[in-house]
Amino acid sequence: MRILGDQRRSRVTVRTVGAIRCGLVDAARIHWPLVERGGRSWKSADTPIAPDGRAEVGVNWLCIAGPEATILVDPVSWKEPVQVDEGASDLYPMISLSRALNRLGVEPSAVTHVILTHWHIDHLAGLIDSDGNPCFPAATHYFPAADWQPLVEAVADASEEQILSAMRAVDAAGQLVLTEGDLEISEEVTIHWTGGETPGHQVVHVVSDEDEAIYLGDLVHFPNEISEPSWVAVEWRNDPELRAAREYWLGHAATRAAHVAFTHGRAPAWGCIEAEGGRFSWRYDEEPHRA
Numbered sequence: 001m002r003i004l005g006d007q008r009r010s011r012v013t014v015r016t017v018g019a020i021r022c023g024l025v026d027a028a029r030i031h032w033p034l035v036e037r038g039g040r041s042w043k044s045a046d047t048p049i050a051p052d053g054r055a056e057v058g059v060n061w062l063c064i065a066g067p068e069a070t071i072l073v074d075p076v077s078w079k080e081p082v083q084v085d086e087g088a089s090d091l092y093p094m095i096s097l098s099r100a101l102n103r104l105g106v107e108p109s110a111v112t113h114v115i116l117t118h119w120h121i122d123h124l125a126g127l128i129d130s131d132g133n134p135c136f137p138a139a140t141h142y143f144p145a146a147d148w149q150p151l152v153e154a155v156a157d158a159s160e161e162q163i164l165s166a167m168r169a170v171d172a173a174g175q176l177v178l179t180e181g182d183l184e185i186s187e188e189v190t191i192h193w194t195g196g197e198t199p200g201h202q203v204v205h206v207v208s209d210e211d212e213a214i215y216l217g218d219l220v221h222f223p224n225e226i227s228e229p230s231w232v233a234v235e236w237r238n239d240p241e242l243r244a245a246r247e248y249w250l251g252h253a254a255t256r257a258a259h260v261a262f263t264h265g266r267a268p269a270w271g272c273i274e275a276e277g278g279r280f281s282w283r284y285d286e287e288p289h290r291a
């Protein structure tokens with residue numbers, strides 16, 4: 001396991017996992033109000049605070065490039081700032097999909113698989129181009145079957161209608177596969193169902209030559225949920241499913257000294273899970289970038 005070069009100023013941070021190159025892309029920042037749930041704050045000592053007083057969280061997607069497959073997990077792109085969370089939060093784009101792929105040395109036509117961790121719109125904003133055609137014409141797209149109905153039910157919101165249209169365009173091109181349970185995508189990459197964040201939420205596990213990387217998606221949103229896996233910062237989640245999946249994956253990551261990222265970590269978002277005295281803690285590999 002090794003860390004490549006000084007990429008502190010880059011929006012793309014690469015980790016080498018055996019024969020696989022895992023590039024984490026700093027796609028956007030979200031300024032969130034400092035919500036509390038259950039009397040706890042998700043703001044930890046290392047949470048960057050924006051000038052407007054809201055905390056800044058990231059939106060990070062993953063490129064997994066290996067000898068057999070080029071896999072994108074939750075690839076997203078925005079042209080301009082947008083409001084999210086019914087106007088409570090603002091999302092600011094950092095690097096577009098096309099520029100990120102350019103830096104990764106990946107042609108869109110060479111992408112073999114796209115894995116979508118769950119139905120939320122901040123994970124599905126990079127699937128079709130301005131003409132409505134799939135961005136990755138050769139890729140099979142994997143989306144959790146259990147999240148299809150929640151996505152359809154969310155279309156009352158105009159922005160989510162666009163997302164459903166994108167999914168339907170991918171499906172019409174014969175490129176959509178609905179997943180249930182765990183699925184091996186290549187020799188090194190496996191999708192694992194967790195539920196919790198949404199009924200079908202899934203994480204991505206990379207194993208190559210004894211090295212491992214784990215993309216947790218939204219299994220946690222904040223480091224405080226790693227030190228307190230029973231605490232769920234966001235409302236309307238399946239808390240028991242989250243707790244069970246966190247205990248398993250945090251324990252696995254700590255035991256295997258895996259490279260770990262979660263979608264909304266601040267950039268650069270790679271880190272690791274440490275276990276001591278029966279408790280987990282999160283450690284970022286690098287100091288934060290500033291927007």
Ligand SMILES: [Zn+2]
Pocket residue numbers: 120122123218263264
């Ligand atoms: Zn999310």
